[in-house]
Amino acid sequence: MSLFNKSVSMMIDKIPPQAIGVFAKRYIAGPTLDDAIRTTKKLNAEGAMTTIDVLGEFVSTREETWHFRNLAIKVLEAIDQHKLNANLSLKLTQMGLKLSKALCLENIEMIFEKAKELGIFVRIDMEDSTCTDDTLEIYRNYRDKYNIGTVLQAYMRRTIDDIHRLSDGRLNFRLCKGIYDEPREIAYKEKDIVRDNYIWALETLFEKKAYVGIATHDEYLVFHAERLIRKYGLNRDDYEFQMLLGVDEQLRKIILSRGHRLRVYVPFGEDWLPYSIRRLKENPNIIKSALEGYVK
Numbered sequence: 001m002s003l004f005n006k007s008v009s010m011m012i013d014k015i016p017p018q019a020i021g022v023f024a025k026r027y028i029a030g031p032t033l034d035d036a037i038r039t040t041k042k043l044n045a046e047g048a049m050t051t052i053d054v055l056g057e058f059v060s061t062r063e064e065t066w067h068f069r070n071l072a073i074k075v076l077e078a079i080d081q082h083k084l085n086a087n088l089s090l091k092l093t094q095m096g097l098k099l100s101k102a103l104c105l106e107n108i109e110m111i112f113e114k115a116k117e118l119g120i121f122v123r124i125d126m127e128d129s130t131c132t133d134d135t136l137e138i139y140r141n142y143r144d145k146y147n148i149g150t151v152l153q154a155y156m157r158r159t160i161d162d163i164h165r166l167s168d169g170r171l172n173f174r175l176c177k178g179i180y181d182e183p184r185e186i187a188y189k190e191k192d193i194v195r196d197n198y199i200w201a202l203e204t205l206f207e208k209k210a211y212v213g214i215a216t217h218d219e220y221l222v223f224h225a226e227r228l229i230r231k232y233g234l235n236r237d238d239y240e241f242q243m244l245l246g247v248d249e250q251l252r253k254i255i256l257s258r259g260h261r262l263r264v265y266v267p268f269g270e271d272w273l274p275y276s277i278r279r280l281k282e283n284p285n286i287i288k289s290a291l292e293g294y295v296k
């Protein structure tokens with residue numbers, strides 16, 4: 001990352017929310033479920049699938065978790081009602097993981113039941129490392145009863161071991177680099193090692209016949225994923241690529257034009273700030289180019 005980008009990235013926490021909103025609009029469908037439905041319809045028409053995410057994380061009251069649980073159920077009903085080619089992504093801290101595990105399980109079971117009734121897949125997002133053990137344990141405990149998957153992060157030193165540990169059952173993972181700021185003791189900090197670990201994890205998952213959501217905008221990884229897809233003779237339905245809304249639409253079109261299936265992560269909701277900050281820190285160039293345009 002250039003010195004300028006590093007400084008912008010460090011400054012982002014100090015920028016007022018209204019200003020963040022201006023830069024972050026591209027990453028979010030809008031504040032309401034209707035926005036997510038409209039965005040999904042548009043992406044479906046372009047040949048992409050979506051996964052819809054209700055924004056909001058690390059909630060602090062039981063009532064908030066119920067609000068988000070009901071919203072997630074509304075998403076499932078909307079997917080069914082509008083016949084969208086979409087599924088649901090879910091954050092466990094939004095369901096109360098940090099308040100009470102029992103509360104979290106109660107909430108997610110209601111969502112999983114509704115998803116099962118409607119035949120819709122649910123993906124549990126991976127949050128910071130304080131959630132990893134719980135997330136993988138919940139995935140293991142529910143994966144036989146419900147059509148669910150979770151996420152593995154290539155920056156985590158434990159990821160290859162997690163794949164082996166979970167190999168005694170159905171494997172369905174989104175594989176991403178990882179977005180949280182983790183300590184070096186548990187996470188690789190070197191970009192090249194994270195890439196190598198991504199490729200190693202992806203090949204290990206293919207060897208184990210896992211269904212993988214290959215979530216990246218890094219064309220180097222897309223290249224290696226295509227190589228491995230050929231090496232393992234995978235069919236089109238055995239995997240999917242995944243990208244975030246608002247990121248590298250040209251690459252999205254290239255992947256689709258090469259005959260792969262691709263899913264776009266479509267977040268919506270009022271609670272857009274933490275998600276937007278993560279996206280902007282990931283790519284301070286968005287702010288840089290806007291500032292350059294402003295200065296000119």
Ligand code: FDA
Binds near residue numbers: 151179219244247265
């Ligand atoms: P990298 O960050 O190197 O980006 C490659 C290129 O993509 C950049 O050079 C730039 O051109 C472009 N790009 C990347 N981010 C951009 C941005 N914000 N704005 C504009 N351009 C950008 N993480 C996690 O910890 N838990 C999770 O559950 C998920 N879920 C998830 C779902 C999906 C569908 C995706 C695609 C990603 C996630 N992530 C995630 C985030 C993931 O861990 C990672 O932080 C981002 O995907 C960025 O990593 P890349 O592999 O894209 O590489």
